Amino acid sequence: MKLSRRGLIALGAAGLAAAALPLAWLMPRLRERRTPDARTVAALVDRMVPADEHPGALALGVDRALLKRAGWHTTFRAYLNRFCDLLDAAAEELRDRPFADLPDAERDAVLQRIWASREEHADTVFTVRGQIMRAYYSLPATWAALGYRGPPQPLGYHDYREGPGA
Amino acid sequence: MSVAAPQQADVVIVGAGAGGSACAWRLAARGIDVVVLESGPWYRADADYRLHRDDWELSAFPAKAPPWPYTFGEMPELDPGDQDLRSRGAEGRLLVPGNRRRAWKYHHVRGVGGSTLHFTGEAQRLNPRSLRLASEFGVGADWPLDYPELAAYYAIAERQIGVAGPARDPRTPDAGPAPLPPHDPGYASRHLMRTTRALGLNWTPNALAVLSRPQDGRPSCNYCANCNRGCPREDKGSADVVFARPAVASGRCQIVPEATVLEVESGPNDRVRGVVYADAGGKRRRVAARVVVIACGAVLGPRLLLNSASRHAPEGLANESGLVGRNLLETQFWIVSGLVDVPLGSYRGLPRDIVCWDHNAPDAIPGTVGGCVLGPSTTEIGLGGPVAYAERAVPGWGLAHKRAMRAAFGRALSIGAVGESLPSPGSYVDLDPDERDAHGLALARIHSRPGELDTIRLRFMAGRVREVLAAAGAPEPFEEYGSHDTFSSSHVFGTCRMGTDPRASVSDPFGASHRWRNLFVTDASLFPSSGGGEAPSLTIAALALRAADRIAAGLAARSL
Numbered sequence: 001m002k003l004s005r006r007g008l009i010a011l012g013a014a015g016l017a018a019a020a021l022p023l024a025w026l027m028p029r030l031r032e033r034r035t036p037d038a039r040t041v042a043a044l045v046d047r048m049v050p051a052d053e054h055p056g057a058l059a060l061g062v063d064r065a066l067l068k069r070a071g072w073h074t075t076f077r078a079y080l081n082r083f084c085d086l087l088d089a090a091a092e093e094l095r096d097r098p099f100a101d102l103p104d105a106e107r108d109a110v111l112q113r114i115w116a117s118r119e120e121h122a123d124t125v126f127t128v129r130g131q132i133m134r135a136y137y138s139l140p141a142t143w144a145a146l147g148y149r150g151p152p153q154p155l156g157y158h159d160y161r162e163g164p165g166a
Numbered sequence: 167m168s169v170a171a172p173q174q175a176d177v178v179i180v181g182a183g184a185g186g187s188a189c190a191w192r193l194a195a196r197g198i199d200v201v202v203l204e205s206g207p208w209y210r211a212d213a214d215y216r217l218h219r220d221d222w223e224l225s226a227f228p229a230k231a232p233p234w235p236y237t238f239g240e241m242p243e244l245d246p247g248d249q250d251l252r253s254r255g256a257e258g259r260l261l262v263p264g265n266r267r268r269a270w271k272y273h274h275v276r277g278v279g280g281s282t283l284h285f286t287g288e289a290q291r292l293n294p295r296s297l298r299l300a301s302e303f304g305v306g307a308d309w310p311l312d313y314p315e316l317a318a319y320y321a322i323a324e325r326q327i328g329v330a331g332p333a334r335d336p337r338t339p340d341a342g343p344a345p346l347p348p349h350d351p352g353y354a355s356r357h358l359m360r361t362t363r364a365l366g367l368n369w370t371p372n373a374l375a376v377l378s379r380p381q382d383g384r385p386s387c388n389y390c391a392n393c394n395r396g397c398p399r400e401d402k403g404s405a406d407v408v409f410a411r412p413a414v415a416s417g418r419c420q421i422v423p424e425a426t427v428l429e430v431e432s433g434p435n436d437r438v439r440g441v442v443y444a445d446a447g448g449k450r451r452r453v454a455a456r457v458v459v460i461a462c463g464a465v466l467g468p469r470l471l472l473n474s475a476s477r478h479a480p481e482g483l484a485n486e487s488g489l490v491g492r493n494l495l496e497t498q499f500w501i502v503s504g505l506v507d508v509p510l511g512s513y514r515g516l517p518r519d520i521v522c523w524d525h526n527a528p529d530a531i532p533g534t535v536g537g538c539v540l541g542p543s544t545t546e547i548g549l550g551g552p553v554a555y556a557e558r559a560v561p562g563w564g565l566a567h568k569r570a571m572r573a574a575f576g577r578a579l580s581i582g583a584v585g586e587s588l589p590s591p592g593s594y595v596d597l598d599p600d601e602r603d604a605h606g607l608a609l610a611r612i613h614s615r616p617g618e619l620d621t622i623r624l625r626f627m628a629g630r631v632r633e634v635l636a637a638a639g640a641p642e643p644f645e646e647y648g649s650h651d652t653f654s655s656s657h658v659f660g661t662c663r664m665g666t667d668p669r670a671s672v673s674d675p676f677g678a679s680h681r682w683r684n685l686f687v688t689d690a691s692l693f694p695s696s697g698g699g700e701a702p703s704l705t706i707a708a709l710a711l712r713a714a715d716r717i718a719a720g721l722a723a724r725s726l
Contacts, residue, residue, distance in 0.1 A: 047563075048564065049567070111563065115562075122259070137223075138220065138552075145572055148513075148551070150220070151222045152217045152222065152391060153399075155390075156388025156390040157391065157514035158388060159514070160352045160353060160515035163510075164353075165511075
């Protein structure tokens with residue numbers, strides 16, 4: 001069979017497209033299979049809920065809880081990886097260093113920049129933020145600061161008619 | 167090992183929720199042998215519920231069996247002119263992006279007790295005027311019974327459940343006081359009553375299936391505010407506690423959990439013969455019965471009837487009118503939440519301890535037919551602990567967020583309105599032609615297209631609850647959402663509508679099929695209208711008790 005020049009070009013383009021297709025299919029999946037970088041996650045958690053007179057999220061192991069969740073929840077792992085990528089990209093742009101290598105004030109500046117554009121990455125930002133908050137505020141060590149006594153049962157709230165702290 | 171039902175019973179009931187359990191209890195008390203087949207498990211209050219755990223907030227009701235699968239038909243496009251009815255979360259973010267209504271969820275629980283396992287415990291009677299929508303207001307359908315007939319069974323159900331409520335309900339002045347005294351309103355609700363006085367709203371203690379005094383070995387409530395996550399003390403009168411367990415204790419009732427009914431068998435002479443079910447191990451079994459009762463709700467009930475088509479009933483069982491699955495009525499609601507400027511400790515108390523009936527009558531809302539009910543919803547929608555505040559009520563991050571959390575905790579207040587849902591040609595349940603379950607049976611498919619009168623009512627409800635919340639001290643909500651852009655229904659009705667005309671209804675006024683005289687329905691699919699926002703479980707139980715008496719009489723007279 002003799003192919004025209006136009007036919008050869010068309011065949012070549014199709015071959016290239018076919019070769020590229022698995023890569024295009026594979027790359028996002030490979031990216032999402034990465035284990036999130038533990039240092040970046042720790043730095044994120046530390047700034048999202050920092051220590052003050054009460055413990056911060058890092059001291060209470062929230063970073064480990066996130067990594068554990070990312071180990072089995074593939075969708076969350078993808079979000080966490082994306083958030084880490086956003087942090088590192090912004091940090092490189094601002095200070096030419098990864099997010100985890102920045103001092104606290106500069107980490108906050110990076111996080112503030114991402115927060116300011118949160119609607120562009122809404123699913124990523126709100127999913128990861130939500131998991132950090134869930135992990136942190138479900139820990140008993142965080143409740144005293146809020147004046148919260150703890151789980152609803154077995155005591156219930158027999159004082160429910162009174163003002164709080166009455 | 168799978169539990170097998172006897173091969174024969176006087177009555178076999180499909181589903182152990184509010185309707186099935188109440189029917190079984192009444193029949194067993196009358197000496198009739200009953201078998202109840204329930205697709206879900208029993209729940210053990212002391213072992214299955216999690217309100218004592220540190221991580222209690224991380225899961226809602228701890229379902230032991232996944233909801234029964236179903237699908238949705240295409241949801242309608244949203245009118246760009248209805249932006250004021252779009253659901254919004256923190257910082258005004260749209261919760262439903264795009265311009266098509268979101269098919270989210272039919273909230274139901276599989277298990278003995280059914281959806282009462284996760285209900286808030288409202289035990290309200292219907293407004294008598296809402297039973298006459300067609301004759302008095304020209305929409306929907308009338309109930310084929312008089313209110314006093316229903317009232318007699320309301321009273322029986324209320325006693326058995328242990329309903330705590332006011333001495334007088336302004337809508338039903340002849341009803342007399344609830345069996346137990348009402349719960350005192352909590353601190354947050356008293357704030358609401360005080361601050362909204364200028365709006366002229368009449369708040370009253372709600373009627374609740376929650377004990378205000380010990381009864382039948384059950385303790386009174388300790389006001390933990392989380393009825394929806396399963397009551398570990400059993401002071402909440404879920405159907406497993408107040409109907410199913412006493413029915414079993416009578417020695418006349420066997421409840422078979424994890425038994426999935428596949429087919430109601432029809433025979434000649436317009437009689438059904440029994441049911442075929444798959445037990446927990448997947449083995450097919452059969453129970454023959456003199457009477458079959460369907461009580462698995464307004465989505466799965468019609469599915470079972472339509473999947474039970476046979477040569478005797480080629481269009482589906484009891485579907486001679488073509489109305490099985492039609493007239494689906496859903497939960498029309500709007501909830502708005504904000505942070506008030508004073509500490510309330512609003513994570514305590516009962517989730518819906520007070521109620522406002524001012525707009526409940528069918529003609530109470532201008533420009534539409536069908537009323538609504540207002541009430542607090544704070545812990546009912548999960549704003550009962552630090553996690554919910556951090557995720558939903560307090561935006562941001564960092565030290566500012568921590569400080570804001572300390573200021574905000576306990577100050578959330580949510581106001582909810584639940585309203586009438588009118589029948590619409592686009593709202594129905596049918597069989598999905600493409601999706602099947604593990605037994606090869608077609609799944610139920612939910613279609614929902616609320617009409618213009620529903621939108622008018624919803625706009626009124628949204629406006630009213632925003633007004634109430636602002637008066638209570640939270641003029642800027644952090645979240646508001648509703649049924650305009652989302653199908654999210656726990657209360658569904660109407661798909662085996664009862665009536666006197668066999669051409670316009672599926673069941674007769676007692677829930678019996680017009681044709682299949684030993685086939686009954688005793689769940690919310692009977693409702694010709696939804697009511698003006700009242701929670702349906704008490705009415706379901708009352709109808710089931712009434713049907714049980716009809717069945718008992720028929721069995722005694724050998725007419726069934």
